Amino acid sequence: MDNFWASMLAAFVMSVAAPYWGLTEAVSLRARMMMAVVIIFLSVALGWYDGHWNPLDDGFVGLWTVVAYVDAKERIIPNRFVLLTILWGVVVTPWTLQIAMHDLATGLGLFAFYLLVHFVTSGGLGMGDVKFSGAQGFVLGWPQGLLASVVGLWAAGLYSLILLVVFRRSRGQAIALGPFLVLGGLAGLVGLLH
Template sequence: MNPPQLFFLFLLGLALGSFLNVVIYRLPRGLSLATPGSFCPHCGHRLRWYENLPLLSYLLQKGRCRSCGGIISWRYPLVELTSGLLILFTFERFGWPAGAIFYLFSLLLLAATFIDLEHRIIPDEITLGGLLLGLALSPWNPLVTPFRALVGALCGAGAFYLLGEFYAWLRGREGLGGGDHKLLALIGAFLGPWRLFPVVFLAAASGLGAALFLFLLGRRRLSGGSALPFGPFLALGALATLFLPRGALFFLFPTVY
């Protein structure tokens, strides 16, 4: 791709990231995604067009609402920038139409991550809706066939469901949320059954690393009752499996690749 095309893609990614922020904020709160227009979550001030420019408005307003001076969450520019970079990575690596498929997949993971971090839930609109989208797009997905997408979804949902039931039987309490196995079903629909192995391994490794880091900071005790949302780590494992060089994945998981 030439520089103008990359710049246009980046701007498109920023704009879609801005909409994704609307989804992340409103969907778990049961608010409409269409109306009203964007507003300040502190004072309800309706944002004018120049207050709602992706990334740029946050920088010009120094991270504060122009009306009440309330602090705008760092999540907004982070999601917009990440969305802009993801669209470049997916289209540069996979081209069209696979790049569009995996970009949509990445946006679903991004939304699931930030909703799970804040609310400890992953809405069915993202997991089940994304699962159906993955199955519908499987004929154009170079990593799966329609059959493998279906098997991947069933394996993702079934494996985590059984693991969660075993943990509940063993410990007497829920260990994995229902949204986790639905999210892994979504991931399986896009990546297929065999890639679920590196996804789960990388998710578990990154989750353990995060727990140890928080423990060393003194912010969390390591115990069976400690709880970290696992959705973000599944999303990280899926994106790593999608974007890591094939040679690195072959080295780490030779039986899969």
């Protein structure tokens, strides 16, 4: 029951904060309601699926759902979401020095990997994706940060393949990676609890 109220709170906070999501146009009431329903559904479903779910993790679900929405709509992950991910992780994660060092190393490793991809693709992978993946790695730690990255990249690859084969899209067409990083992050959160 705590999970339901935590999911309601996360949905409410994210809906009220819609003017600060970083979109270039105002967020409609319909979009806010849709996001609130998605946040509540995901939080309750993850809490039901995983008996170890911490209601504080609903904050990540709310935040990352908004990240997926903003990136899908605008093709950008604003720095405020990267910072909020790190801050919420610091607040809710019980750390020892050893765990903090592993989490920091995971975050820096993922940041470095995605930064390399950013340079190799001449900016084909945005810096928002680079920073957000590093923040997720820091929050989730080892090996869940790597799990989140692998799941996100596999999902993005599968989606791209479907676009190419089924919908006959061109190879040069860009997709937003943020929603897939969020999917991987949620898988990493569930993995973190086991």
